[in-house]
Amino acid sequence: MPDNLSKPSYAAPENSIPAAQDVPYAGTMQLTVDATDNTQGIFRVTQEIPVAEAAAQSGRLTLLYPEWLPGNHAPRGEIEKVAGLEFTAEGQKLDWIRDDVDVYAFHVSIPEGTSRITANFDFVSATSTSQGRIVMAPAMLNLRWHQVSLYPAGHYVRQIAVEARAKYPTGWQAATALRPTSSEAGVINYEKTDYDTLVDSPVFAGQHFRTYKLYGRTNLNVVADSSKFLKPKKDHIAKHAKLVREAESLFGSRPYNRYDFLLALTEEMGGIGLEHHRSSENGVNREYFTEWDRGPGRRNLLPHEITHSWNGKYRRPEGMWTPDFRQPMRDNLLWVYEGQTQFWGYVLGARSGLYSKQDTLDAFAAIAANMDRRVGRQWRPLIDTTHDPIIAARKPKPWTSWQRSEDYYNEGLLIWLEADGIIRRESGGKKSLENFARTFFKGRNGDYGVVTYTRDDVIAALQKVQPYDWSGFIRDRVYGLSTEAPKEGLELGGYRLIYTDQQTPYIRANDKRRKQMDLSHGLGLIVSNKGVIKAVMWDSPAFRAGLKSGLSISAVNGKAYSAEVLKQAVADNSGQDGPIEIFAKNDDQYINFLVDYSDGLRYPHLEKISGEGIAVEGGIDRLLKPKTR
CATH class of the missing domain: 2.30.42.10 (PDZ domain)
Structure with missing residues (x-):
């Protein structure tokens, strides 16, 4: 560059947002959501927020809109859908300005002595799929508290108390992991909780709604586009109850005081599969029950999501736990968080009967074959795909097989299938990955807190179950490049991948x-x-x-x-x-x-390996067998 050109100096932006501290926030937020406008898809929000003494003295309160959302593995807060934002104190309109670095932060000017402010705004949800996921439909809605609330900066979200209430269309029923304390004038008041738990407790509500008690402290809450799709047979509900029994038996604990499956049978509201500690959001085809015999469909979704109560919610990668929804998450252990959940999801699907054994074997064949098509593993190791939710934001790709995608799900499944086979082989059939699951993910019954882990913790736990070069195994499978998918677990389990001219x-x-x-x-x-x-x-x-x-x-x-x-x-x-x-x-x-x-x-198909010295019942056969009655 020529010396005579103008050359500015860089002025680093000032960090004007207080860091989160693990101390209680003063007072309790009051959040009221009017969710009755399901025609235009508008949530109308009124939120009363106490003002801490320090903010009152400084004359400024900084409020945050949730950005980094657990389970999304990326900054997915739909702040662009917040409209009509207004702050008042005792009827006086307050000035506010958005932070010029963190656009999820709002600085509100407050008069001296202000003890509480009111925020009013609309969350204008998507009305077409081009704008995002549809969360309001003619016969149902999905109220997600992070979309309709703000929270004060400077505190761990578990230290911010909140009381929420919501009004739904007349005659609708609602389900959430939160429990209502009262109902008045069509408004449901929910139990007081902390902001972290509130965000982790979404609502499904609808006109056509049923709740089915499953096992212990679990419920299946189903909402449908039409009542004609709400026709499960007793056997269908029994299989969902068995799913819970099998999961609690596998992990040896119950890391929730209650658990609510939220299941939408819909073509009107957007599909979803998202884990929470005491619930899960599940959107499937509306014929989920009525066309049960035409194939397993999306019946592997609920086994996957409830597994997350142990893996991902109770036990969580250290880099994926954050004190608030502003701090970035580090996704490099998603091959455990999602990969092993994918593995146990299919296993529990088979053990519960939601999937037949043959459907599960066919799914394993399809997964292995599809991962073989991911030739991008020649340049991009699996560990790098754990950053894909942030890099690609789950947008369509022109050449997915070369670019790779969120392969930590299904390639993670194959890696954990191989780990299971190695443990069985090295222990002479005395141990399996179940031993790892029961020790690593087991917690106290009713404890829906969080215990974090690192990669070294995973390796140490595997080593304790069965001595082996687990560090080298993970290095090769997760961090290394290769020309084909890790299919060794299939053969260790007694099957091989083959191809025929017939679809499964x-x-x-x-x-x-x-x-x-x-x-x-x-x-x-x-x-x-x-x-x-x-x-x-x-x-x-x-x-x-x-x-x-x-x-x-x-x-x-x-x-x-x-x-x-x-x-x-x-x-x-x-x-x-x-x-x-x-x-x-x-x-x-x-x-x-x-x-x-x-x-x-x-x-692709799986073919049973047979021959002299080969067990009739292999590791995969034993893996998929039910463990409870």
Whole structure:
């Protein structure tokens, strides 16, 4: 740069937000939410906030809107949906300004002697999926306290007391881990709690609502788009009750004083699967019960979420516990937090009967095969995918198989399946990963506090269960690069991954639910039911032919496109020399892509390993067997 150009000096911004201290906040916040406008999706909020003496003396109170949300693994606070914000004290309007560095912070000017202020604002929730997740629908809503509240800076959120109340549409029922203390004029008053627990206790409410008592202190609270979908059979509820029994038996404790599944059967409200300590938010297809016999569908969701009560909520990675919702979380142990939860979720699904054993084996086959397609592991280790919720914000990617995504879920499952196999092998079948789960995640019954852990804690706990080079195992599997997915756990458990030209019922049901046709394991692409390419596998035959996501297929081998035409063309070209012609539209251009592929239809399956010296019942078979009656 030439010396005669102007050169500014950098002025670092002043940190004007007090750091969180583990001391009680003065007084109790009063939060009132009017959630009756389900037509326009607007939550109207009134919040009374006590003013601490220090703030009163300084003339400024700093309030925060939750940014880093537990379970989201990233800054997901929808502050852009806060509108009409106004602060008053004794009827006098107060000036406020947003922090110019942390836009989730508001500095409110307060007159001397002010002891309490009132905040009024609207949370204008998404009215279309392009704006975010729909949380208000004609027959139901999802009230998430972090979206409709502020909290004072300078204190651990567990030290801020709050009393919340909410008004729902007339005739609606509501469920949350919080318990109501009274109801007056259609407003439900909830028990006094701390702000951390409030945020961890969302509400599902709706017109078509049922609560089913499960086991012990657990409930299944179901809300549906229509009453015709609220028709579970006794056996369906019994399997959900068995899920709880199996989970408490596995971990040997109950880290909650009560647990509420919040389950929405909906096409109107946005889908969700989010863990909380004493509840979980679950959004599934509305035919969850009424089409039970057509495949397992989303029935692995609830086993996954309740597992989080032990893994992720009670035991939490040290870097993922923060004193407030402003401090960034460090996600590098998500391969334990989510990976082992994914593992136990499928195991508990099988043990409870929500998934059949064969459905679970088919799911393992699909997971292993899908992870094999993630060729991005050649440059990006699994540990780096734990930062993906922050890096990618769960937005669509053009080349997921090369970029990788949140692979710590399913590749984590495979790693923990291998760990289970190693423990069984090294202990001569006397121990398994269950021994780790029962010691590492077990806590005191009713204790819904938090105990943090580090990577060294995980290694030490594994070593205590079964001596082995666990440090090297984790280094290779989590931090190392590779050319294929870690599938050794399948063979240690008595199965091998193979491919045939027949879909499993699991894959068929998954394609139906996602409205697609998955040809990723052969041709190398996934196509929507409307003929739009959803994904192309990196370096697959489809990739080498020049295909990409977003193209709309018009014809295959000269015939007008349909899913069956494409599928049949792939089958007919098995063993042939010529390419498959895919005529597709790219914006306003039509291109004929020649795909050199002749291996036919390929779908993953697990095949039982048999032979001399091989046990009839392998480790995976024992893993999936029910443990309770």
